[in-house]
Amino acid sequence: MNKKKAIYPGSFDPPTNGHIDIINRGLTIFDTIVVSVIVNPSKDALFSVEERKEMLHSVYNSNPAVEIDSFEGLLVDYASQKGANTILRGLRAVSDFEYEFQMALMNRKLNPEIKSVYLMPSPEFTFLSSSIVKEVCSLGGDISCLVPTAVEKQLKKKFL
Ligand code: ADP
Helix, strand or coil: CEEEEEEECCCCCCCCCHHHHHHHHHHEEECEEEEEECCCCCCCCCCHHHHHHHHHHHHHCCCCEEEEEEEEEEEEHHHHHHCCCEEEEEEHHHHHHHHHHHHHHHHHHCCCCCEEEECCCCHHHHHCCCHHHHHHHHCCCCCCCCCCCCHHHHHHHHHC
């Protein structure tokens, strides 16, 4: 098993500069990061899984250290299949902590070999979430400094 491969799972609906900050920080620790869109049909999403993967591809196109994927089912099983023993997540504020703590302990119970690692983004991204970006864009606000250019284009297509 590759010790320096991490899975970064999330909805990424859409990817924001907060996600990108976590991935870029992660790349200073891990050799490879698999950014993986969680397929969750019961969660209402603005973008399809394919659209979310395309937006992530457009950011990391030329970076062989970043793999873009999607998965369904148990995260720990998926991580094992990918040969990764680390799950990477971002922590913005205390409000993220309770949920993340519960998930980390459950994942540890399911597979003690797989560790969870948390990184904090730059302070300017601690307020940022996919939902607030969607809301601001739907109301015509400027989101250019909140998301990558390719994501801004796709969001505008959806809303304008
Ligand atoms: P999920 O539905 O799994 O929370 P998200 O796409 O919202 O999926 O988030 C994926 C991961 O990225 C989570 O660990 C989340 O805390 C983290 N994250 C989201 N936005 C930010 C941000 N602005 N800064 C740092 N981490 C973030």
